[in-house]
Amino acid sequence: xxxxxxxxxxxxxxxxxxxxxxxATLSTVEKLGYARATVDRIAAAAGVAKSTVYRRWPxxxxxxxxxxxxxxxxxxxxxxxRAELLASTTRWIAAKIAEPGVGDAFAGVFSDAVxxxxxxxxxxxxxxxxxxxxxxxxxxxxxxxxxxxIDVVVGVLLHRMGMTGAPMADADxxxxxxxxxxxxxxxxxxxx
Amino acid sequence: xxxxxxxxxxxxxxxxxxxxxxxATLSTVEKLGYARATVDRIAAAAGVAKSTVYRRWPxxxxxxxxxxxxxxxxxxxxxxxRAELLASTTRWIAAKIAEPGVGDAFAGVFSDAVxxxxxxxxxxxxxxxxxxxxxxxxxxxxxxxxxxxIDVVVGVLLHRMGMTGAPMADADxxxxxxxxxxxxxxxxxxxx
DNA sequence: TGGTATCGATACTCAAGGTACCGAAATCAG
DNA sequence: CTGATTTCGGTACCTTGAGTATCGATACCA
Numbered sequence: 224x225x226x227x228x229x230x231x232x233x234x235x236x237x238x239x240x241x242x243x244x245x246x247a248t249l250s251t252v253e254k255l256g257y258a259r260a261t262v263d264r265i266a267a268a269a270g271v272a273k274s275t276v277y278r279r280w281p282x283x284x285x286x287x288x289x290x291x292x293x294x295x296x297x298x299x300x301x302x303x304x305r306a307e308l309l310a311s312t313t314r315w316i317a318a319k320i321a322e323p324g325v326g327d328a329f330a331g332v333f334s335d336a337v338x339x340x341x342x343x344x345x346x347x348x349x350x351x352x353x354x355x356x357x358x359x360x361x362x363x364x365x366x367x368x369x370x371x372x373i374d375v376v377v378g379v380l381l382h383r384m385g386m387t388g389a390p391m392a393d394a395d396x397x398x399x400x401x402x403x404x405x406x407x408x409x410x411x412x413x414x415x
Numbered sequence: 416x417x418x419x420x421x422x423x424x425x426x427x428x429x430x431x432x433x434x435x436x437x438x439a440t441l442s443t444v445e446k447l448g449y450a451r452a453t454v455d456r457i458a459a460a461a462g463v464a465k466s467t468v469y470r471r472w473p474x475x476x477x478x479x480x481x482x483x484x485x486x487x488x489x490x491x492x493x494x495x496x497r498a499e500l501l502a503s504t505t506r507w508i509a510a511k512i513a514e515p516g517v518g519d520a521f522a523g524v525f526s527d528a529v530x531x532x533x534x535x536x537x538x539x540x541x542x543x544x545x546x547x548x549x550x551x552x553x554x555x556x557x558x559x560x561x562x563x564x565i566d567v568v569v570g571v572l573l574h575r576m577g578m579t580g581a582p583m584a585d586a587d588x589x590x591x592x593x594x595x596x597x598x599x600x601x602x603x604x605x606x607x
Numbered sequence: 608t609g610g611t612a613t614c615g616a617t618a619c620t621c622a623a624g625g626t627a628c629c630g631a632a633a634t635c636a637g
Numbered sequence: 638c639t640g641a642t643t644t645c646g647g648t649a650c651c652t653t654g655a656g657t658a659t660c661g662a663t664a665c666c667a
Binding site: 256257258259327330331333334335336337338339340343346347351367371373374375377378379380381382383384385386388391395398399401402403405406 | 448449450451519522523525526527528529530531532535538539543559563565566567569570571572573574575576577578579580583587590593594595597598
Binding site for chain 3: 429
């Protein structure tokens with residue numbers, strides 16, 4: 224082996240900029256909305272040149288997806304039994320989407336992905352798949368059923384956000400929790 | 416009274432162009448996707464000048480909303496009992512969204528509305544409200560509960576469409592019908 | 608025949624995503 | 638200390654698409 228992966232490549236090292244850009248992204252989206260949160264403005268808010276942003280992320284969509292990954296972090300997946308796990312996961316997603324900027328950014332990339340297959344691939348692979356796999360593992364459910372669960376929870380929350388501009392109120396989140404708990408509770412009861 | 420509303424104003428009359436433009440909109444969206452279905456291309460496909468389109472609709476979003484209203488038409492609201500009405504309404508929405516172009520166009524405007532308050536207003540007032548009111552009347556449910564129903568059905572279908580690029584398969588539509596029927600079935604059973 | 612409003616066509620403005628290029632700065636090897 | 642290498646900020650640029658403005662031509666009515 225000629226040289227093990229050199230611990231530091233030659234040239235000027237990159238400055239650690241991810242955190243600053245993520246923070247600038249969320250605050251800009253919160254203040255101006257998704258469409259007006261241009262890459263120029265985000266870079267300016269982060270105190271960074273636009274070219275620096277595009278040196279790290281290939282597109283605005285990819286930046287937002289990474290920003291969302293950072294904002295969501297790993298799924299808690301807490302809960303004694305299966306019903307509790309479904310409820311806590313639903314409430315966790317609802318709470319994250321309600322955080323300032325997160326819901327707008329999520330709805331925004333999702334919207335862009337509708338007519339951009341490349342972005343749809345990024346969204347599906349980098350954002351949805353990790354949580355889907357973790358849920359399949361924790362619930363012992365097949366892929367299609369977990370995908371339906373995600374469609375329900377995320378779809379409802381984003382639709383409310385998109386139609387009203389504000390995150391879903393607690394009472395409705397509780398109704399959502401109740402609905403998915405009832406629907407996905409089988410495997411416990413004898414029926415079906 | 417000087418003159419009762421004249422049956423025909425002076426000048427060259429407008430040509431009836433709505434139907435042609437609606438058809439061109441759906442087929443263009445179906446062929447090229449929402450983002451590439453520009454107003455120029457839609458107008459060209461309709462054999463009409465772009466200025467003619469903008470003489471009738473103030474924005475691309477308003478055009479799409481009118482196109483969706485035309486595609487959906489009045490809600491059937493059939494069903495012997497309440498559960499059947501919920502099920503048939505859900506399946507009707509799913510079938511409409513699965514029609515070529517309709518789902519893409521719906522997801523597209525919805526996406527645009529996320530960061531465009533004016534369009535959100537149009538979407539809410541012109542598209543959602545009529546069906547919401549009809550449902551409130553048919554179901555005898557309060558506004559908030561019908562809004563939640565719409566969030567669930569439309570949100571789930573659009574999320575699936577947005578993530579996969581294809582309308583939801585029948586099996587999952589049936590799961591959706593089952594879920595909403597169970598959740599909104601109270602008022603019949605003694606509980607709650 | 609004249610008045611009026613729409614027609615198609617074209618050219619335009621503006622915003623935003625993304626690319627290209629520049630000299631300046633940071634780091635390492637020698 | 639010097640040269641090689643790479644990222645830095647900054648700026649100019651390209652492209653696409655929404656929306657506006659304008660113009661001669663056309664269709665209708667009185």
